Amino acid sequence: MFHQKVRKRPESAEPASIRKLTRRALLCDAALATMAMVSLPACAQHGTIGLVSPPVRLDDAWLVDQTGRKQLLSDLLLQRITAVQTIYTGCSSVCPLQGALFSGVQDRMPHLQGRYPVQLLSIGIDPLSDSPSALHEWLARFQAGPGWNAATPTLHDVDRMRTALSGSALPLGNLADHSTQIYCFDASARLRWRSADLPRVDEVCDVLSALGRT
Template structure:
């Protein structure tokens, strides 16, 4: 059983904990910095997963062509957020991205062990179910201020991911 919460707009938009994360290149960065400056679609995953995570990776893989088209007009990105920092080293994150032929708009990060549950709770809007096997298959969308502003359906269709990214990117341009 996978934990899913509200679908659609998150009002008011919520900040993500400003945790340190390690990206696929081994750089230590602030999660808010990774998410700021554009619209981001974020999936939670772990590279050792053999059930739903490969499906999630395939969704982002299939979305890349549309993301490339959106990037010609808006700053958008895809982000795989590992919930298994003990196993998901930068090399494992690079292998994950390579497995799905990730392009330049798709990044991967892992937070420290002690911050995974805090991040999962912020994404879910409540305490998540314990354990990695019950992680959500929703995609979480962030605005340019690194605020959670939309939650997708479970295992969303590629068209939904692209539609929400474009909608949020257009809204960002109207604000500025």
């Protein structure tokens, strides 16, 4: 009966913020429910999983974000606790699941207490297609807020960055077989943790919270 009443209400009577929240929740729930059924590529690049010891500082590189602004990787990471994922905007398989995962983390970010602000960063790994406008549209698809940005490195730097993130010496392989790990950085821009493929939202939040307290 409850659902029938909701359908009869005029859409204009429902606040826009509630409609937006409901849509995001539905997208997130549907995608996360699919994760258990996804067969991940066997050749996806993987390095170590879990705590990165000693911490790794990636070589600096220029990236262009969804607003067209050019920034150094170190400037994007310093003084914040950051969860990083690699995506490409033309992906229709695992990247929507990664977007849903970060959407779930974004919902919990206001409850993460620590010495530094927490942010999410989606790194585009297809510089030929992951333009600022494409990144902007990708973020909008998941209702990304101000604490979730996207940026693309240059064609010269992208493979080096992907290899450093994964910690693996294996060949990168096909773009579609990219890693779906999450990489967490401390406020000194050092890589401190690598997840397994498509980790749980609460697992990522626990790591971000712990890094925020150190």
